[in-house]
Amino acid sequence: MHEAGIAQEIIRAALSAAPGREGLRILRVNVVVGSLSSVDPSSLRFAFEVLSAESEAMRGAELEIEETRPSCACKACGAGPFESVPFSCPACGSADMAVTGGDDLLIESIEVAD
Numbered sequence: 001m002h003e004a005g006i007a008q009e010i011i012r013a014a015l016s017a018a019p020g021r022e023g024l025r026i027l028r029v030n031v032v033v034g035s036l037s038s039v040d041p042s043s044l045r046f047a048f049e050v051l052s053a054e055s056e057a058m059r060g061a062e063l064e065i066e067e068t069r070p071s072c073a074c075k076a077c078g079a080g081p082f083e084s085v086p087f088s089c090p091a092c093g094s095a096d097m098a099v100t101g102g103d104d105l106l107i108e109s110i111e112v113a114d
């Protein structure tokens, strides 16, 4: 389960985004997870809950996960973007498809208590 490592990274990044603040409280971390990134959102949420409880600043913080759908386009004829990733282009039959989204894994924003 690599979600634990990812949750650790998210927490580290969230804490370093607001360093050295006395009594810092992080309320919510918004992340974008693409459905091609092979991250299971419920596992990630669980790992985040467990790991965030170890940090004073993160305790009780929520993890908001936005899942993005994959998209891809045909490199041969430029058709797309398609919402799923077909094995070959529906327009020209080329197998030369480029994934243009859906593999994201990033922190979009962090909400901190005043």
Ligand SMILES: [Zn+2]
Pocket: 074, 075, 076, 077, 078, 079, 089, 090, 091, 092, 093, 094
């Ligand atoms: Zn095509």
